[in-house]
Amino acid sequence: MSLVLHLQGALFDFTDYGDLVVLLRNSLIAxxxxxxxxxxxxxxxMARDLPFAVxxxxxxxxxxxxxxxxxxxxxxxxxxxxxxxxxxxxxxLGMRARDYNSVLGVLMPFALGLGxxxxxxxxxRAANKFGLLTGQVVAIDQQxxxxxxxxxxxxxxxxxxxxxxxxxxxIDPEVATTTGVPVRVLTIVFMVMLGLTVAVSIQVIGALLMxxxxxxxxxxxxxxxxSPFWLPALSVIFGLTSMLGGTLVALxxxxxxxxxxxxxxxxxxxxxxxxxxxxxxxxxxxxPHETSRSILTRTTDSMERP
Amino acid sequence: xxxxxxxSEAGLAFGERTLWxxxxxxxxxxxxxxxxxTNGAGKxxxxxxxxxxxxxxxxxxxxLGTPVRRGRRDVGYLPQHRTFAVDAPLxxxxxxxxxxxxxxxxxxxxxxxxxxxxxxxxxVGALGYAEARVGQLSGGExxxxxxxxxxASDPAVMLxxxxxxxxxxxxxxxxxxxxxxxxxxxxxxxxxVTHDINPVLSVVDRVLYILNGTFRLGTVDEVMTSExxxxxxxxxxxxxxxxxxxxxxxxxxxxxxxxxxxxPS
Numbered sequence: 001m002s003l004v005l006h007l008q009g010a011l012f013d014f015t016d017y018g019d020l021v022v023l024l025r026n027s028l029i030a031x032x033x034x035x036x037x038x039x040x041x042x043x044x045x046m047a048r049d050l051p052f053a054v055x056x057x058x059x060x061x062x063x064x065x066x067x068x069x070x071x072x073x074x075x076x077x078x079x080x081x082x083x084x085x086x087x088x089x090x091x092x093l094g095m096r097a098r099d100y101n102s103v104l105g106v107l108m109p110f111a112l113g114l115g116x117x118x119x120x121x122x123x124x125r126a127a128n129k130f131g132l133l134t135g136q137v138v139a140i141d142q143q144x145x146x147x148x149x150x151x152x153x154x155x156x157x158x159x160x161x162x163x164x165x166x167x168x169x170x171i172d173p174e175v176a177t178t179t180g181v182p183v184r185v186l187t188i189v190f191m192v193m194l195g196l197t198v199a200v201s202i203q204v205i206g207a208l209l210m211x212x213x214x215x216x217x218x219x220x221x222x223x224x225x226x227s228p229f230w231l232p233a234l235s236v237i238f239g240l241t242s243m244l245g246g247t248l249v250a251l252x253x254x255x256x257x258x259x260x261x262x263x264x265x266x267x268x269x270x271x272x273x274x275x276x277x278x279x280x281x282x283x284x285x286x287x288p289h290e291t292s293r294s295i296l297t298r299t300t301d302s303m304e305r306p
Numbered sequence: 307x308x309x310x311x312x313x314s315e316a317g318l319a320f321g322e323r324t325l326w327x328x329x330x331x332x333x334x335x336x337x338x339x340x341x342x343x344t345n346g347a348g349k350x351x352x353x354x355x356x357x358x359x360x361x362x363x364x365x366x367x368x369x370l371g372t373p374v375r376r377g378r379r380d381v382g383y384l385p386q387h388r389t390f391a392v393d394a395p396l397x398x399x400x401x402x403x404x405x406x407x408x409x410x411x412x413x414x415x416x417x418x419x420x421x422x423x424x425x426x427x428x429x430v431g432a433l434g435y436a437e438a439r440v441g442q443l444s445g446g447e448x449x450x451x452x453x454x455x456x457x458a459s460d461p462a463v464m465l466x467x468x469x470x471x472x473x474x475x476x477x478x479x480x481x482x483x484x485x486x487x488x489x490x491x492x493x494x495x496x497x498x499v500t501h502d503i504n505p506v507l508s509v510v511d512r513v514l515y516i517l518n519g520t521f522r523l524g525t526v527d528e529v530m531t532s533e534x535x536x537x538x539x540x541x542x543x544x545x546x547x548x549x550x551x552x553x554x555x556x557x558x559x560x561x562x563x564x565x566x567x568x569x570p571s
Binding site for chain 2 (some may be wrong): 034161176178179181226
C-alpha cells in the first residue's frame with residue numbers, strides 16, 4: 001500500500017508525464033507496426049533477391065523527401081513519391097536482379113546526390129536533415145503515426161491476399177506463368193507494397209539503414225528454417241524484437257532508433273547463422289537418402305550408375 | 307476423347323522470322339512424341355504455344371478439344387533443370403506444393419493439400435527428402451520434384467521442355483521412366499522436347515523434327531534416317547543405328563549427343 005502511494009508520488013512528480021506517455025506509446029506502436037510489416041515484406045525481399053533494389057528505393061525515397069522538405073514541407077508525401085517512382089520503375093524493368101542491377105547502380109548515387117543537394121539548400125532545422133538518412137530520435141506525432149499504421153495495414157492486407165501466388169511467382173516464375181499466375185502484375189503489386197513500406201519507414205529508421213528492417217529479419221529466419229509458415233513467422237518475430245528493443249533502448253538516450261535496431265537485427269542474424277552452422281555440421285553426414293517406394297523408382301534406383 | 311493435342315495449319319513467326327509454318331499435328335491420348343531440332347528451331351516455342359503463353363501467327367491449336375489458353379489445369383509443364391540458390395527459402399515439399407495450389411489467392415495451408423503433396427512426393431520416390439531445402443538437392447532429385455509438381459493437377463497432357471538438360475545419364479533415364487509411367491498408368495500424352503533422341507528411344511511413339519522452318523513427323527524409323535535428315539539439314543547427314551542407340555553424324559551432329567552438356571561444342 002505504501003509502495004503504491006510512494007510510486008504514485010514519484011509519478012506525479014513528472015509534470016510532462018502525459019506527453020512522455022504519448023511519445024512512448026507512439027514510438028512503440030510505430031516500432032511494432034514496422035517490425036510486423038518489415039518482417040513480412042523482407043520475406044519476399046529475400047525470396048526475390050531484392051536487397052539491392054530495397055536500397056535503391058529507399059535512396060529515391062530519401063531524395064523525394066529531401067525535395068519535399070525544401071519545396072513543400074510535406075516530407076511524408078515526398079518520400080512516398082520518391083519511393084513509388086523507384087519501385088514501379090524497378091517493377092517494370094523486370095523481376096530478375098540482373099535485369100536492373102546496373103541501372104540501379106547508376107541511379108542510386110544520382111538520387112542520393114540530389115537528396116543531399118536539396119538538404120544543403122534547406123535552411124530549416126538540421127535535425128530534420130540527418131533524420132531522413134539515419135533515422136530520427138524517437139519522435140512520432142499523431143499524424144505520422146496514423147499514416148504509418150494505415151499504410152502498413154494496407155500492405156499487410158494486400159500481402160495476405162496475394163501471398164501464395166506471389167511466393168510461387170517469386171521463387172519459380174517460369175512454372176508459375178504456365179499455371180496462370182499473373183507474374184508481371186504481381187511483380188508490380190509487390191514493388192508498390194515495398195515502396196509504401198520504405199516510404200513509411202524512412203522517417204523512423206532512415207534511408208541508409210532500411211535493409212536492417214527489410215532484409216535482415218528474413219535473412220536471419222532463412223538461416224534456421226525454410227518452412228513457408230516459420231519463415232515469415234520468425235521474420236516477423238525478429239523484426240518486432242529489433243524494432244521494439246531498439247525503440248525502448250533509444251528512448252533512454254539522445255541517439256536515433258536506427259543504430260539500436262541495426263545492431264539488434266545483426267545480432268539476431270549472427271545467432272541464427274551460428275545455429276545453422278552447428279546444425280549443418282551435425283546433420284551433413286546423415287543426409288537423408290532417396291527412398292524408393294514406388295515400383296518405378298525401385299527399378300530406377302537399382303540401375304547401375306554409368 | 308482421344309485427341310489430346312491438335313495443331314492445324316499452324317505457323318509461328320517472330321517479326322520477319324518464321325520459325326515454322328503449315329504444321330499439322332494430332333497427338334492421341336497416351337502418345338509419347340519427341341520433339342527434336344536445332345537450337346532456335348522453335349521447339350520450346352511450340353510448347354509455349356500449347357501453354358497459351360504465345361499466340362500462333364497462323365492456324366489453330368487445341369488442347370483436349372478446346373482452344374489453347376493459359377493456366378489450364380489439364381496441362382502439365384516440366385521445365386529444364388535450373389539450379390536453385392543453396393539458400394532458397396524452399397523445401398522439396400514446398401516446390402511440389404506450388405503445383406497443387408500455388409496459383410490460388412490467399413495464404414494457403416490446408417490439410418488436404420498437404421496430403422496431396424505427400425502422395426505426389428511418394429509417387430516420384432522423393433518422400434525421403436521432403437523436408438530438405440531444394441537448393442541442397444542434386445539435379446536429379448530436383449527434377450523428380452518437378453515431375454511431382456507437374457503431376458499435381460492430374461494433367462491429361464504433359465509438355466516437357468528439355469527436362470534432361472544437364473542431367474547425367476542415370477538421372478536422364480529416371481526422368482524418362484517417370485514420364486513414361488505417367489502416360490502408361492494415367493493415359494497422359496507427352497510432348498517431349500529433347501536434344502538427344504537416345505534417352506527416349508525406347509518409349510517414343512513418334513518424332514517431330516523441326517528444322518529450318520520446316521518439319522517432319524513420323525515414327526523413329528520414318529524420320530530418323532539419313533535421307534530425311536539430310537534433306538532437313540540440307541547437308542550430308544548419316545544416321546547409324548548401333549545396338550539401341552542412334553548416332554547422327556553430320557554438320558550439326560553435336561546437337562544430338564556427344565558433348566555432355568548437350569550444346570554443340
